[in-house]
Amino acid sequence: MKRLIVGVGGMTNGGKSTLSKGLQQKISNSCIIAQDSYFKDESAIPVDNNGFKQYDMLDALEMDMMMRDVGSWQRDPNWFLRQRGLNTTQNNGTGVFVLIVEGFLIFNYRPLNEVFDKRYFMEIPYHVCKTRRSSRVYSPPDPPGYFDGHVWPMYLKNRQEMERTVSGIVFLDGLKSKEELLAAVNNDIHQEIEKLREKA
Ligand SMILES: Nc1ncnc2c1ncn2[C@@H]1O[C@H](COP(=O)(O)OP(=O)(O)O)[C@@H](O)[C@H]1O
Ligand SMILES: NC(=O)c1ccc[n+]([C@@H]2O[C@H](COP(=O)(O)O)[C@@H](O)[C@H]2O)c1
Numbered sequence: 001m002k003r004l005i006v007g008v009g010g011m012t013n014g015g016k017s018t019l020s021k022g023l024q025q026k027i028s029n030s031c032i033i034a035q036d037s038y039f040k041d042e043s044a045i046p047v048d049n050n051g052f053k054q055y056d057m058l059d060a061l062e063m064d065m066m067m068r069d070v071g072s073w074q075r076d077p078n079w080f081l082r083q084r085g086l087n088t089t090q091n092n093g094t095g096v097f098v099l100i101v102e103g104f105l106i107f108n109y110r111p112l113n114e115v116f117d118k119r120y121f122m123e124i125p126y127h128v129c130k131t132r133r134s135s136r137v138y139s140p141p142d143p144p145g146y147f148d149g150h151v152w153p154m155y156l157k158n159r160q161e162m163e164r165t166v167s168g169i170v171f172l173d174g175l176k177s178k179e180e181l182l183a184a185v186n187n188d189i190h191q192e193i194e195k196l197r198e199k200a
Contacts, residue, residue, distance in 0.1 A: 001097065002196045003077060005070075005115050006189060008102040009162075010122030011155055012056075013132035014174045015181065019122065020102040022182040027098050027189060028089045031081055033069055035103020038062045042140060052146060056104070056154035063109050070115060073099050096193045107166045108158055118192060119166070120185060124174040126152065 006023075010016045017034065024030050038061045045053045045060050054060060073080040077097035081088050089095065107113045107121070124132070130147050142151075162169075170188075172181060 001077065002095070002199075003074065003097050003099070004117050004189070004192055004196060005074075005099045005101065007106050007113075007116040007119045008100060008122070008185075009106045009120065009169075010104065010172070010174065011124060011129055012104055012151060013129055013136060014104075014122035014124050015178070016102045016104070016122055018178055019120075019172075019181055019185060020100045022178070023100055023186055023189065026182070026186045027100075027193075029077070029081065029095055030098035030100060031073070031084060031086055032100045032102060033066065033073070035061065035066065035101070035106055038066045048150070050145075050149055052143070052150040053140070054150070056151055056158070058105055058109055061105065063112070067111055070099070070101065070112065073097075074115075096196050098189065098193070104155075105158060107162045107169065110165070113166055118189065119169045120172055121162075121169050122172045122174040122181075128175065129155075 008016050008020050008023075017036075020032050020034070024032050039055065040060055040062055042053070045055060047053055077099070078088055081097075101112070101116070107116075107119060113119075130152075133142070133147055133151065172185070174181070
């Protein structure tokens with residue numbers, strides 16, 4: 001059984017989940033694992049001197065749990081898809097199963113970074129990021145000053161670390177239209193799928 005694991009990383013509100021959902025619809029036998037689903041309970045998140053909860057770091061995430069889920073897909077993608085109520089198409093053993101892992105810190109966690117066959121990173125300018133973020137409601141919601149006091153400085157720090165430790169990332173301009181981004185990445189992934197299919 002052939003498998004492909006694609007990482008869709010990027011800044012907060014860069015368009016990761018929009019792109020990932022579009023890809024899942026276009027790629028048969030694919031599914032998504034989203035890092036957002038692995039945040040620890042609010043009570044476990046430390047607070048800094050300004051009272052800001054420290055959400056934008058790996059410590060805020062249950063990465064062991066996320067790795068367990070990636071591992072169960074790797075062991076049996078068919079079972080994993082069925083567990084999630086997703087259809088699998090008959091492929092007589094020639095098909096390729098695709099896992100899309102999306103999240104803002106997926107390349108900063110080494111054991112996860114190691115599983116990717118393809119890595120994409122969606123970026124947008126500061127002001128666009130701040131504006132998009134201001135209309136999104138997280139749980140708990142961002143307190144006043146959170147973007148400039150926590151989110152953006154942590155993004156710069158995490159990104160610097162990513163660039164120091166990870167290679168082979170394809171950077172995507174998140175200002176392009178949703179349709180253009182989806183078409184380009186979908187085309188790229190289908191080429192990878194073809195390469196895998198051709199391999200004995
Ligand atoms: N290419 C795009 N152009 C304009 N707006 C976008 C684009 N992609 C996503 N958005 C919008 O930006 C916001 C954040 O998108 P989302 O996919 O949830 O980001 P992320 O998962 O990276 O946090 C949403 O309102 C979404 O509709
Ligand atoms: N899902 C949650 O429990 C939760 C809570 C508070 C903040 N967040 C924010 O989620 C962001 C990451 O997710 P996105 O990349 O989807 O924006 C982080 O910047 C973090 O501040 C998430």
